Amino acid sequence: MSHPKFVSFSRNGSTGYGLLIETGVVDLSARHGSKCPTLREVIEAGALTLLAEDAKSLPADFPLSEVTYEIPIPQPEKLICVGVNFPDRNEEYKDGQSAPANPSLFIRFPRSFTGHDQPLIRPPESPQLDYEGEIVIVIGKGGRRIPEAQALDHVAALSLCNEGTIRDWVRHAKFNVTQGKNFDRTGSIGPWLVPYVDENQLADIELKTRVNGEVRQSDRTSRMIFSFRKIINYISTFTTLVPGDVIVTGTPTGAGARFDPPIWLKPGDVVEVEADGIGILRNTIADEV
Known part of the structure; x- marks a missing residue:
């Protein structure tokens, strides 16, 4: 359907x-x-x-x-992103630690995103623009301390995100990644919102990212370290979720930073993020004018 x-x-x-x-x-x-x-x-x-x-x-x-x-929700109150949320992605850190007990979270601002079929913008400060394909959940019913069992009742819609990142800028300081995640129009959300109907839309779907037609990331949501239910439960413990809040739920292994040498996005590249039943989010790359 x-x-x-x-x-x-x-x-x-x-x-x-x-x-x-x-x-x-x-x-x-x-x-x-x-x-x-x-x-x-x-x-x-x-x-x-x-x-x-x-x-x-x-x-x-x-x-x-x-x-x-344009991005589907133009001015969400909150735009919260989950960091390491796939097993192979966790292993990339080579710190000997098993999967963490709680999700890593950070905030992005709406103007750090652009819409489908628009270019991601590579800033003059760094050539290290990278891609991260992710699934987006949009909150429909607000709440605080939402139990996992009821968490998906609070979802209104699904979308996709290319959570574009300036890699060297996420390492500028000791404790945070905020700077490298918030350059204007380095990421994208879209192309559209698909209404959330039931858990089959999320439980075990394939998520993949292609660069110039080559599959770079591919995994299934059933392998996520933190389920969609857990993410909503955890975030709503410390902040009240409200309708229109956007949660970006984590990316598989295979970003450009993990190649040797790294492969950064450059003008002319085409990046596609695709998930079963949601669609394909497509963006080109351009230098900031």
Whole structure:
């Protein structure tokens, strides 16, 4: 079964959101924007399924070629990323430690991401732009100290992320990676949001990253060290999750930093992140102008 695809976009100088159909985009923001200015408010209202039902019989308002993809949730309150979350990725650290008891977390800012089919931007400060393909969960029902058993009831939608990283800048200081994770437009989220329906969408799906058609990362979510349930439970222990919060859930082994010598992304490269049932997030690379 194909799930609805909700896109955030810019067109003719304004931003909006809509439902992607075969012939183009049904402009939902034109119809519902006064109550729900962005997909964040749609999610907060619990209206994704309702809007998809209402829109499926409508014609496209404009072709896809007229829009620029934006990140699906334009201004989430929180954008939290999980660090080492696949067994082979843990082994890369060669510190002799088994899988950690708790997930490593860091924060990214929305402007560090761009949309599908947009270039990731390599800054002049470093050539070490790297890729990390990941699955995104978007919170639909907020909560604090959410039990693992109920955790997935709090998920509204799924998406993909290329959690682009400036590698030398994550090692600038002793205790954090924030600087190397937050250069403007070094990562991407998208192409769209797929409504979350049941656990089969997440339990054992393949996640892969290709660079110029070559598979660099490939693993399955069933092998994650910290399950989606555990991630939600752990994060909600120390902070209240709210609708529209974005959680980026970890990348498999195979990033460019792990090659000998490392293979950094360069202008002209094409990176694709793909997951079963969610889609393909595609970006080129460009130097900052």
